[in-house]
Amino acid sequence: MPRAEEMDQSLSAMASYGDGLKVKFITYGCQMNVNDVELVRSLLLSSGYVETDDVKEADIILLMTCSIREGAENKVWDELKVLRKIRRKKGVVGVLGCMAERVRHNLLTCTENVDVVAGPDSYRDLPRLLAIARCGSMAINVQLSVEETYADVVPVRKDKFSKTAYVSIMRGCDNMCTYCIVPYTRGRERSRPMNSILDEIRRLSDEGVKQVTLLGQNVNSYRDLSEISFLSANLAEPGVAPGFRTKYKPKRGGYNFLTLLDKVSQIDSEMRIRFTSPHPKDFPLEVIQLIKERSNICKQIHLPAQSGSNIVLDAMDRGYSRESYLELVHRIKTVLPNVSLTSDFIAGFCGETEDCHRESLDLIKHVVYSFCYVFPYSQREKTKAYRHLRDDVPKEVKNRRHQELAGAFRETALKHNESLLGTKQLVLLEETSKRSSEHLRGRTDGGVSVIINKYYNDGSGLVELKPGDYVVAKIISANSQTLQALTLQTTKLKDFENL
The missing domain is CATH 2.40.50.140 (Nucleic acid-binding proteins)
Known part of the structure; x- marks a missing residue:
């Protein structure tokens, strides 16, 4: 029987080289997950693994998962059942990302033969975890980090000829909205060093990419503290937008989102710049003014409202009122008359009445969004809403309100798009x-x-x-x-x- 030291050496050797084993990626959820797959692909390809699109020929199948709603998790459970029938216990199946963090115990004890469980901050450890799984044992690492940004990992895009790309600028979130699981699955907010971001965008420009979207759970609170100089520590702070409040003490010093957006927009005048997703509280006038001045920063702003009711916004702990949100919309449209606004709305949150719902419908019609993401509320364990609020809106009512919000959005989107006819x-x-x-x-x-x-x-x-x-x-x-x-x-x- 091999000694522990010999086993460690064997695992180390296996982790450093994938022996040409074939990996299949299956991705669920938001664009952040697509970007995470690009990071994992880079880490595994550099360790000797190769990618395949064929589930049946794959030696390893990795599912990048989402936990933001129950429906997203159900898709993964269904996929695991399908894989069990196809694989019949052959090869390695791994669950990565937010679901790995949230329901790790369920995954390890389920009957779907999950071999590897890796959270969003443990992708560097995947070669070792896969080596353990290849030896026949289960492997798990869901340790959250207050530092990990994968700044030194060069993402490998699946479509190398695509003219658009997404660049992660930060990870995690500190806002702690009562409905949201993200702070618990992706950890605390931390920003990627600005120089790392600029280097990646320069590479993308050299490769012929024509549009970059800056990604983060809350991009506007970006704050690079990796190189604090006297100058950066004394930069003027744009701060929180008027009428909004924050639940945490904002970081000071370093380089903020305004500085990053300014520098990114100067790399390539022929490259469009977009960003998502911001929190409305982090939209000071200086950022709006920069968008106006730079022709390559798109005049499209994602401004998640979540609800048009002050009662619901307060229960969500969003940090603003309906009135302050509309005042921000007014300020944006004053500076950017032709701006395209998009948003997120949740139907049927805890305590939402028919009057609250009508206020959301009215907000959608008043702002005239060009696009909205609308979802029925799905209660998530660990969140403040799960612990302290009652999920008291019946499912059928949530679904009806969801359809009504979607219908209202389609009306405003049609109005917005028809205004472009002949232009x-x-x-x-x-x-x-x-x-x-x-x-x-x-x-x-x-x-x-x-x-x-x-x-x-x-x-x-x-x-x-x-x-x-x-x-x-x-x-x-x-x-x-x-x-x-x-x-x-x-x-x-x-x-x-x-x-």
């Missing part, structure tokens, strides 16, 4: 349309999806357009989700304002 829009072409190989799909500066013919006549003949091209497009048709447009000419981003 000329700068469209970045992103990919071939899923419905027709003869069309391309792109987005306006405001983030609305546009379908354009793959070919257009530039006056001397037909020209074939391709992903990564900027075009001046005339909007000829609109519904609540998509625009149809005619290409007038190709252009550069920096030249569009002068056309």
Whole structure:
């Protein structure tokens, strides 16, 4: 029987090299999870593993999971049952991400043959965990970190030819909204060093990427404290937006989101910059003004409201009232008259009455969002709402309110999109349309999806357009989700304002 020291050496050797074993990734949830898969892919490929798209030929199957709603977790449990039938205990199955953190004990004791459980801050440990699992034992690491940002890991994107990319700038969240599981599954808020972010975006620019979206649970509270100089420690602090409050003491010194956004926008004048998701409290006028001044920072702002009722907002502990939210919307629209606003809403939160619900419907109609994410409330263990509030809205009522909110949003989205009819829009072409190989799909500066013919006549003949091209497009048709447009000419981003 091998000694413990020999076993450790054997595991170390296995962890350092994957022996060409094939890994299949299955991703659920938000874009943060897609970005996390890019990190894991980088770590495993550098350890000798290879990727496959075929579940049946995979030696290892890793599920990147989401816990924000019950429905998201149910999809994973269903997938594990399917994998059990396909795999019949062969190979290694791992559950990564938020669900691994939240229900780790259930995963290890379930009958779906989960071999590896790894939380969002333990991806560096995956080679070792997989080595343990390959030896026939279960392996788990769900330790949360107050420092881990994976700043030195270069993400490996699945589609290396894509003209759009997502760049993580921070991890975790400190806001502790009563309904939200994120602080418990992704840990406390910490920011990636600014130089690491800028280096990644420069690499993406060199690779021909035309749009970068800065990612974080609350991007506007970004604060790089890794290199505090006298200058950075004495920078003026934009602070919390007027009428809003914060539940934690804001960090001071270092480089804030305003500084980061400023520097990112200067890397490549032909690269569009977007960011998601912010908290409304972190939208001081200085950030809005910078968006106005930089043509490559998209005039699209995601402004999660969650509810239009002060009663519900207070129960959610969001840190603002309906009135302060609308005042922020007014300030944004004053500086950015053509801004495209998007939002999140929860239907049927604890204590929500029909009057509260009507206030949310009214807010959606008043603001005129171009897009909204709307979900029925799903109670999550560990959250303050789970511990202290009653989930007292019946499921059928939640579902009805959900449908009514979605219907209200579709009306405002149609109104917003129809206002663009006949206008000329700068469209970045992103990919071939899923419905027709003869069309391309792109987005306006405001983030609305546009379908354009793959070919257009530039006056001397037909020209074939391709992903990564900027075009001046005339909007000829609109519904609540998509625009149809005619290409007038190709252009550069920096030249569009002068056309």
